[in-house]
Amino acid sequence: MVEKYKKRVYWDVVNDVIKEADIVLEVLDARFVEQTRNKEIEDKVKRLNKPLIYVLNKCDLIEKEEAEKQKKKFENCIFMSATKKYGSTMLLHEILRQSKVGSKIGRIIVGVLGYPNTGKSSVINVLVGRQSAKTSPVSGFTSGLQMIKITKNIYLMDTPGVIPYKEEDAVKHMLIASKNPSDIQNIHSAAVELIKMAKGRIEEHYGVEKGTPDSVLKRIAIKYNRVKKGGVPDTEVVARKMIQDWQRGKIRV
Numbered sequence: 385m386v387e388k389y390k391k392r393v394y395w396d397v398v399n400d401v402i403k404e405a406d407i408v409l410e411v412l413d414a415r416f417v418e419q420t421r422n423k424e425i426e427d428k429v430k431r432l433n434k435p436l437i438y439v440l441n442k443c444d445l446i447e448k449e450e451a452e453k454q455k456k457k458f459e460n461c462i463f464m465s466a467t468k469k470y471g472s473t474m475l476l477h478e479i480l481r482q483s484k485v486g487s488k489i490g491r492i493i494v495g496v497l498g499y500p501n502t503g504k505s506s507v508i509n510v511l512v513g514r515q516s517a518k519t520s521p522v523s524g525f526t527s528g529l530q531m532i533k534i535t536k537n538i539y540l541m542d543t544p545g546v547i548p549y550k551e552e553d554a555v556k557h558m559l560i561a562s563k564n565p566s567d568i569q570n571i572h573s574a575a576v577e578l579i580k581m582a583k584g585r586i587e588e589h590y591g592v593e594k595g596t597p598d599s600v601l602k603r604i605a606i607k608y609n610r611v612k613k614g615g616v617p618d619t620e621v622v623a624r625k626m627i628q629d630w631q632r633g634k635i636r637v
């Protein structure tokens with residue numbers, strides 16, 4: 385039943401947006417481009433012959449060389465940082481260019497899709513030049529479809545982020561911030577995976593010595609005085625904080 389519901393909600397959002405839209409923007413996190421791509425959506429858009437623009441957002445959090453590497457992989461991609469307001473003119477030009485290709489007269493709808501928390505609402509706000517779509521560091525913030533006018537006849541459609549309903553990869557969802565720390569079942573093992581994956585950057589960020597993930601969690605707890613009765617390091621609290629810092633882009637990739 386739950387599975388069936390999840391499937392319906394997912395496809396309702398995706399199908400509605402793709403059907404309505406004349407152009408689709410897929411907003412990806414530039415730090416996790418492959419992980420935040422949704423091939424189901426891409427295939428569907430291509431099958432319907434609608435233009436698809438990849439927006440690699442949060443590029444303020446990656447190095448220039450990494451951006452150059454990514455650029456070579458895509459035909460139609462725009463690098464953007466919604467917070468630094470970088471790339472919005474290019475994106476607007478691309479939208480205008482694509483809207484002319486279709487030679488549709490009248491209203492053009494641009495559907496904005498992507499995993500939760502990739503910055504869809506933030507990208508829309510930069511394009512509009514004001515806060516029209518509400519944003520939040522908490523994933524799953526946008527809850528319904530919202531139309532926002534950007535020019536006389538171009539409308540953007542903000543959507544709730546979607547995770548393919550079949551995807552049950554808890555570590556990936558933690559990593560790309562599409563699930564909030566409070567929704568992560570085993571926060572300790574998620575933090576262990578993060579420490580392993582980040583290859584020393586966690587230790588560097590919190591200023592502790594390298595070691596096994598468990599010892600790193602304990603060292604951070606002691607350093608920041610997160611201890612329970614009897615001086616036992618509270619690794620659970622540290623794990624939650626670490627994942628939150630990571631998801632909020634405080635730790636560089």
Ligand SMILES: Nc1nc2c(ncn2[C@@H]2O[C@H](COP(=O)(O)OP(=O)(O)OP(=O)(O)O)[C@@H](O)[C@H]2O)c(=O)[nH]1
Nearest residue numbers: 466500501502503504505506520521524525526545
């Ligand atoms: N560093 C950085 N952070 C960003 C950027 N764009 C968005 N964010 C942050 O990412 C978080 C999510 O942004 P939203 O615009 O709410 O993301 P969304 O995709 O609309 O999220 P949902 O509606 O939950 O699916 C917020 O904390 C934003 O401040 C960016 O270019 N750089």
Ligand SMILES: [Mg+2]
Nearest residue numbers: 504505525526
């Ligand atoms: Mg949103």
